[in-house]
Amino acid sequence: MGTVTRNIGLSLGADICWPLCFEHLMRRLDLHIPHEGDTIDFHVERVSIEPFDLQQPVKYDVVVDRLTHWYHTTREWLKKGILMNDLYVFNNPWSIQSNEKHTSYCAMMELGMPIPKTWMLPPKRYEPTPDLKPTLDQYARLFDLGKVGDQVGWPLFLKPFDGGGWRAVTRVKSPKEAWKAYDESEKYIMHAQASVEGYDLFVRCIGFGPQTRCVKYDASAPLHDRYTVATDFMPQADMDHLRKVTLTINAFFGWEFNSCEALRREGTWHPIDFANPCPDSQVTSLHFHFPWLVKAYLRWSIFCAATKRKMRRTLDWEPFYKIAAKKWDYPKKLDAYAAIAEARFESDRFEQFCKDHLGHLDEVAYDFFASQDAKNAVRLKTKALVPAHEVEKFTELFWSRIQDWRAAGCP
Numbered sequence: 001m002g003t004v005t006r007n008i009g010l011s012l013g014a015d016i017c018w019p020l021c022f023e024h025l026m027r028r029l030d031l032h033i034p035h036e037g038d039t040i041d042f043h044v045e046r047v048s049i050e051p052f053d054l055q056q057p058v059k060y061d062v063v064v065d066r067l068t069h070w071y072h073t074t075r076e077w078l079k080k081g082i083l084m085n086d087l088y089v090f091n092n093p094w095s096i097q098s099n100e101k102h103t104s105y106c107a108m109m110e111l112g113m114p115i116p117k118t119w120m121l122p123p124k125r126y127e128p129t130p131d132l133k134p135t136l137d138q139y140a141r142l143f144d145l146g147k148v149g150d151q152v153g154w155p156l157f158l159k160p161f162d163g164g165g166w167r168a169v170t171r172v173k174s175p176k177e178a179w180k181a182y183d184e185s186e187k188y189i190m191h192a193q194a195s196v197e198g199y200d201l202f203v204r205c206i207g208f209g210p211q212t213r214c215v216k217y218d219a220s221a222p223l224h225d226r227y228t229v230a231t232d233f234m235p236q237a238d239m240d241h242l243r244k245v246t247l248t249i250n251a252f253f254g255w256e257f258n259s260c261e262a263l264r265r266e267g268t269w270h271p272i273d274f275a276n277p278c279p280d281s282q283v284t285s286l287h288f289h290f291p292w293l294v295k296a297y298l299r300w301s302i303f304c305a306a307t308k309r310k311m312r313r314t315l316d317w318e319p320f321y322k323i324a325a326k327k328w329d330y331p332k333k334l335d336a337y338a339a340i341a342e343a344r345f346e347s348d349r350f351e352q353f354c355k356d357h358l359g360h361l362d363e364v365a366y367d368f369f370a371s372q373d374a375k376n377a378v379r380l381k382t383k384a385l386v387p388a389h390e391v392e393k394f395t396e397l398f399w400s401r402i403q404d405w406r407a408a409g410c411p
């Protein structure tokens with residue numbers, strides 16, 4: 001019986017806005033949570049990068065990681081922490097093997113999701129290595145991209161198998177256009193993927209533990225307008241469906257935060273890009289939705305740290321494959337996958353925890369997102385992104401959308 005401090009580490013790279021808001025809100029929440037006879041408070045700090053002894057202890061209970069996917073020292077430190085120090089990290093660093101689109105397409109096709117038909121192509125050019133020539137001379141087959149396109153169906157998207165940030169993504173309507181895009185794709189390993197033509201809705205569903213939020217997405221808009229501020233834009237049944245899809249994907253791959261892009265055509269949702277396990281968390285993209293995301297970061301970190309929830313160290317795909325093998329239709333399978341996911345994310349226990357201990361978060365966030373501290377966080381991020389003469393204009397734009405969120409009752 002006593003006061004126990006849980007340490008939450010933020011493992012960060014260039015992130016600016018959400019960590020500042022996270023830290024401010026944590027202070028304002030001033031948590032003292034009763035748990036199993038103790039009172040738990042929290043200490044948040046940013047994880048530093050420095051030499052470490054493999055056998056030294058790790059001071060954190062939970063690390064929120066935004067670095068692992070590209071910064072290898074941190075990845076290895078996190079792995080050590082998980083293997084040796086009972087550290088809880090999201091996302092699981094071993095899930096990185098699945099961070100490219102390709103793995104996620106394969107697995108979710110196998111689970112029965114209506115992923116558009118996709119082929120993989122060897123790259124146009126290679127990094128020269130001593131064995132490259134004998135390998136390609138013997139084994140690389142000339143291929144006709146037009147014939148691949150006929151199999152996939154036109155129009156199609158040529159895009160890197162591990163893409164991100166719309167790099168080298170091209171919609172092509174003919175073999176000629178396909179060859180041109182392929183010739184320009186250089187060393188990227190490309191997918192040729194059937195285009196979901198004539199979709200009537202494009203949604204990004206952000207998943208954070210058991211929390212999900214569907215945002216209507218406008219791919220044709222400039223970056224700061226792609227996450228639209230629309231609310232109530234689709235029926236609850238679609239929301240429920242995309243929640244199931246997103247939680248299934250996240251639980252399968254060991255991603256506790258991720259976002260899933262899906263297109264709806266004739267009532268069917270086609271997931272097209274759902275390996276975003278370090279999802280955009282910037283106010284400059286999310287604006288109206290940013291406070292929700294910051295609250296999601298807080299709730300899940302606090303829940304995991306307070307309850308000492310055990311991290312699932314291995315991914316364990318077998319229960320999903322068992323369901324996939326059944327002769328059920330897709331909706332029934334999806335219900336069963338989602339039930340595994342809800343159990344893995346402890347949705348009910350989490351909801352109860354939030355009710356019991358974080359009831360004041362909404363009010364604290366409502367006040368905070370009107371404060372100078374919050375506005376400074378928005379300005380600092382905006383300053384890092386836009387030219388100097390546009391900082392004020394865009395800061396005001398993003399800030400006004402946050403105020404719209406407050407005025408709308410913090411949806």
Ligand SMILES: Nc1ncnc2c1ncn2[C@@H]1O[C@H](COP(=O)(O)OP(=O)(O)OP(=O)(O)O)[C@@H](O)[C@H]1O
Nearest residue numbers: 116157163164165166167169193194195196219273
């Ligand atoms: N199969 C498809 N059918 C229709 N549109 C597609 C398809 N694949 C990609 N697109 C379009 O191209 C855009 C970029 O593709 P994709 O999301 O796969 O690439 P990305 O580089 O991961 O993008 P981001 O990093 O923004 O998520 C999508 O937002 C969508 O507008």
Ligand SMILES: [Mg+2]
Nearest residue numbers: 165166261273
């Ligand atoms: Mg995308």
